[in-house]
Amino acid sequence: MKNIKIKVKITLWYTIFMTLLVILILVILLEAGSSRFLSNTTNRLKNTVLRSFREISFENNRLGFDADFVIEGLENGIYLSVYDMEGNYLHGRLPSFYNGPAYLIMDTIQEEYDFYTHWYIYDYRTDVQGYGRVWVRGIVSQTPNDQTLEILVRLVLAFLPLLVICIAVGGYYITKRVLAPLTIVTRTAQEITHGNDLSKRINLSEGKDEVHLLASSFDHMIHRLQDAFDREKQFTSDVSHELRTPTSVILAQCEYALSQDVDREEALECLNTVKLQAHKMSQLISQLLTLARSDQGKLTLNPEDVNLSELSLIITEEQQLIAREKEITIHPDIAPDLILKADETMIMRLLINLISNSIHYGKKGGNIWLTLRPGKEGIEGSVADDGIGIPSQHLENIWKRFYQVDSSRSSQKSGAGLGLPMVKWIVEAHGGTIQVESLPDRGTTFRFFLPFGSEMTD
Numbered sequence: 001m002k003n004i005k006i007k008v009k010i011t012l013w014y015t016i017f018m019t020l021l022v023i024l025i026l027v028i029l030l031e032a033g034s035s036r037f038l039s040n041t042t043n044r045l046k047n048t049v050l051r052s053f054r055e056i057s058f059e060n061n062r063l064g065f066d067a068d069f070v071i072e073g074l075e076n077g078i079y080l081s082v083y084d085m086e087g088n089y090l091h092g093r094l095p096s097f098y099n100g101p102a103y104l105i106m107d108t109i110q111e112e113y114d115f116y117t118h119w120y121i122y123d124y125r126t127d128v129q130g131y132g133r134v135w136v137r138g139i140v141s142q143t144p145n146d147q148t149l150e151i152l153v154r155l156v157l158a159f160l161p162l163l164v165i166c167i168a169v170g171g172y173y174i175t176k177r178v179l180a181p182l183t184i185v186t187r188t189a190q191e192i193t194h195g196n197d198l199s200k201r202i203n204l205s206e207g208k209d210e211v212h213l214l215a216s217s218f219d220h221m222i223h224r225l226q227d228a229f230d231r232e233k234q235f236t237s238d239v240s241h242e243l244r245t246p247t248s249v250i251l252a253q254c255e256y257a258l259s260q261d262v263d264r265e266e267a268l269e270c271l272n273t274v275k276l277q278a279h280k281m282s283q284l285i286s287q288l289l290t291l292a293r294s295d296q297g298k299l300t301l302n303p304e305d306v307n308l309s310e311l312s313l314i315i316t317e318e319q320q321l322i323a324r325e326k327e328i329t330i331h332p333d334i335a336p337d338l339i340l341k342a343d344e345t346m347i348m349r350l351l352i353n354l355i356s357n358s359i360h361y362g363k364k365g366g367n368i369w370l371t372l373r374p375g376k377e378g379i380e381g382s383v384a385d386d387g388i389g390i391p392s393q394h395l396e397n398i399w400k401r402f403y404q405v406d407s408s409r410s411s412q413k414s415g416a417g418l419g420l421p422m423v424k425w426i427v428e429a430h431g432g433t434i435q436v437e438s439l440p441d442r443g444t445t446f447r448f449f450l451p452f453g454s455e456m457t458d
């Protein structure tokens with residue numbers, strides 16, 4: 001059964017079921033029709049026979065029959081006839097070509113068939129005063145109406161094989177049409193498997209039935225798979241790209257330092273460059289590790305009571321030293337005693353990342369405003385600058401890994417487009433939100449919200 005196609009299976013079950021149903025309906029119809037007819041006819045037959053005795057009398061030494069005897073019977077469609085105790089016919093009417101069974105049987109309905117007609121016969125005997133016992137026989141045939149029903153039912157039964165074929169063909173055609181999209185689903189799945197082409201889609205027309213839902217879920221799943229594969233490919237190429245530059249610099253510097261005509265001072269300079277590039281790589285690797293751990297759900301936060309006001313003042317002071325090189329001033333506007341349950345190291349990373357970006361992408365002599373205020377359910381903060389800003393078409397992409405608006409702008413910086421994805425992850429892991437607003441040449445503002453509580457998601 002498992003090897004039979006589903007279309008055939010459904011057709012088979014459906015045909016069997018429909019055939020049985022038709023047979024059942026016909027049998028019920030036939031039974032109900034004939035039993036209703038039988039009870040009507042036999043009652044009529046019995047009553048007429050019993051009533052007819054009233055029309056028989058014994059007068060002047062002979063049996064007399066009322067004129068109504070035959071007529072009343074015929075009015076009910078019943079042939080009445082009278083017999084003596086020996087079974088000799090005395091009076092009455094019989095159907096033209098049928099005399100009824102030879103034996104008279106008391107108070108019993110007998111059934112007989114001749115060529116075309118189904119007959120019912122009822123015999124009864126009783127005493128006629130002065131004469132003794134006589135038999136009255138009533139004979140009635142099936143009415144045309146009942147016959148029609150019977151003929152119809154028999155006709156349907158005779159054509160049943162044809163009906164079954166029609167049901168099967170119709171059922172198969174309908175099932176085939178309904179299941180047609182499944183064939184497309186299977187074909188697409190096979191094409192994807194054999195050709196390794198994740199860009200293929202089923203693309204069924206609009207529809208809300210199960211098969212259409214299955215097809216759209218399948219398309220959605222492949223879309224997500226393709227996204228994941230693309231991201232993985234992109235990730236690998238980005239990582240290789242980011243590691244290639246510092247590695248080549250390190251190799252070149254080492255080769256130069258090891259060559260013969262290099263004095264100590266030049267060698268030291270080379271070492272410094274190597275150190276800088278190694279530092280860049282180490283930072284990149286540590287950021288990658290953090291993101292990879294967060295992806296796997298392995299990065300656990302250590303929530304503790306953090307005095308955000310104090311922490312951000314310390315960070316501001318440190319960053320101010322770096323900012324001074326570009327004559328940038330940091331303006332802290334921090335409400336006192338902002339306590340928050342959070343992972344201190346992560347919160348530090350968040351603030352340092354945002355402020356160092358503002359320094360890096362700030363203009364010489366510019367400003368950075370760090371604001372932290374208590375809100376209803378958490379801390380509302382912002383890091384704003386009057387730096388070079390971000391063109392609007394890049395805004396939604398800056399949260400993506402390795403995304404850099406313009407790598408030439410970031411070249412002086414040790415980051416590789418992993419800072420903001422990290423920031424976003426930290427905020428969201430603490431149950432908060434972060435948005436960015438920016439205008440090219442006017443500046444950028446990052447606004448974030450961190451809940452007081454411990455709604456952390458690892």
Ligand code: ADP
Nearest residue numbers: 357358361404405410415416417418419420444
């Ligand atoms: P990167 O290491 O390149 O700075 P980030 O993830 O920190 O990576 O930032 C992504 C991109 O967003 C950067 O390439 C930069 O162009 C842009 N960006 C981030 N912060 C600012 C800012 N304060 N002003 C202007 N551009 C910014």
